[in-house]
Amino acid sequence: MKPVNLGEKLALFSSHWDPHVVADYNGNDVMVVKFQGEFPFHRHETTDDFFYVLEGEMVMDLEGQPSQLVRAGELFIVPKGVVHRPRAECEVKVLLIEPKGEPNSGDSGRAPASKPRI
Amino acid sequence: MKPVNLGEKLALFSSHWDPHVVADYNGNDVMVVKFQGEFPFHRHETTDDFFYVLEGEMVMDLEGQPSQLVRAGELFIVPKGVVHRPRAECEVKVLLIEPKGEPNSGDSGRAPASKPRI
16 A cells, blocks of 8 residues: 555556556556557447546547547546547557456457556 | 546635545546545545545555555555545645545545535
């Protein structure tokens, strides 16, 4: 039971689109991730998708709705079932929360369900 | 489906120990709170307790374990069942996540289960 410094955790890896688990909350993985560029459009059928931008900014593209700019200090929660795609022109650092075992892409055939822990 | 700017939300109220709901995540309230001073020792029997310090610093006192200083940019998750008490010498601003209906104090007789939404 120690505080988790998210900046220190983010300094431990440089890969993009590679969430690392830093804590657990009620069966959810609490993760940090860095990314640049765009992810494929996808949806999570059974869970909301929690994003909190720690540094930089990202755009959340949403099917059938205006894209949303999300800046450092801002939270964006994608409701379950909504098709979305995060993207960022420059590297962005984000806090993510998802139920354990949920693949990034929402499709269990496309991404590992277990993320590295740091 | 809009970004939630936590600083803007925190500017909407000045009360302490008064979490305000800013978003929903899978049946959880995502909240911001300000506090100064100390809360009563308490435990949540059925849920972990998620704290992320946005501004300032707090101390988490823990029964039978060393107290932990938690600074801005740091996360602290109290596992369910663990007796704890957050406190802060100066005002601190915190992002909280708890299942909907969970009282702050972990005791349904002592705190309202429904928090204001902003």
